[in-house]
Amino acid sequence: MSDSIFHIFSNELFLDLTVYQYGYEKCDPLHSYGPFVRNHYLFHYIISGKGMLSVTEKDDSAVYHMEAHSGFLIEPGRINLYSADQKFPWEYVWVEFDGLRAKELMEEAGLSNDHPVFHPISDTAADKLRDEMLRLTQYPDNSRPFGIIGQLYLIMDALIQGSSNKKRLQGGKLSRFYAQEALSFIEQNYTLPITVEDMANRCNLDRSYFGKVFKDMIGQSPQDFLIRYRMSKATSLLTSTGLSIGDISVQVGYPNQLHFSRAFRNIYGMSPRQYRQQNKLLS
Known part of the structure; x- marks a missing residue:
């Protein structure tokens, strides 16, 4: 696999849940991105290595240190910076997404700006999420829109079912x-x-x-x-x-x-x- 894969998906037909960008990267030591504010949700799954995420809101900031088999969510409108470790830089797969149900799905997975780190319930759950996200990177830009959106739903299912912070939604609200x-x-x-x-x-x-x-x-x-x-x-x-x-x-x-x-x-x-x-x- 290449050290970096990057795809853009531009299709406005999917309103409930859609992809904007997705990819894979094996980072250099101390490789960083930010400070930056995203327009959409961005989720990274860490395949190997270590790194840190810094999230700032108003006058408050929080720093999270993470390693392989975990992940992190960046919500839209939040100032964030993330950086690879100097000795053991991380390798990750990522997807930028949004839609009418994006907020609801992240809440069901127990992920938010206050709790951005994904911890799997088991090694099997971690491997499932990793594999589904890697499959997404194999889709070329826009060539199979329904395949790409379908794969995003499989990622969401793996993320929710595999999250140790998973919440049960209350029906009939x-x-x-x-x-x-x-x-x-x-x-x-x-x-x-x-x-x-x-x-x-x-x-x-x-x-x-x-x-x-x-x-x-x-x-x-x-x-x-x-x-x-x-x-x-x-x-x-x-x-x-x-x-x-x-x-x-x-x-x-x-x-x-x-x-x-x-x-x-x-x-x-x-x-x-x-x-x-x-x-x-x-x-």
Whole structure:
């Protein structure tokens, strides 16, 4: 195996759980990454060697020292730095992911910013997670999107079932119902100029309470989620159709093309036109 494998997965069709990047690396001594803030969840499984993770939030910071057969989670929006040991640098496999169910799955595995370190319940569980993550690295970029997403679900299953911090989810939560109602409302009405107030009214909830419930369940504010949902639909139209930018803007709920382009750039770091040029599917 090469000392480093790196893949990018760019497919906006998978909303519940999707991959952004994944790879493998056998690090040099003291090789480090950060300080940096991630936009998505990032999980590393340590195959061999040692290293450390530093996580900072506001004025507080925590340092974790880890070695082979453990792993660590980095949550989006957190300042982090991780570094290989000088004598025994680590070798790891990693995956960057996100989606509607990402926060829920990490909670089920017992992983969070306060508890970022994965400890397996057994050597068998550790080997299972390692093997599933290594299989993911064998998929070329974007060539088999359903295979890649399927492999991500197998990784999540191995992570949850193999975690010593695994938590049992409580079924039938009313908050889960409200979140699902809001998601259905967005899916059915994102082409219209809907607001957070409209979502709250759909659930018969006060706007501020609805916002808290939604963020607790989904991991994003209703407004941020609505914007990202619309932009994901826009990327599909940009790459698979010949519609004008103005027509796409209207189809994803933005009557004002300037507002649409500004929102798109905030998410993807480029204009809709540039995104189309870089990602247009071959006909």
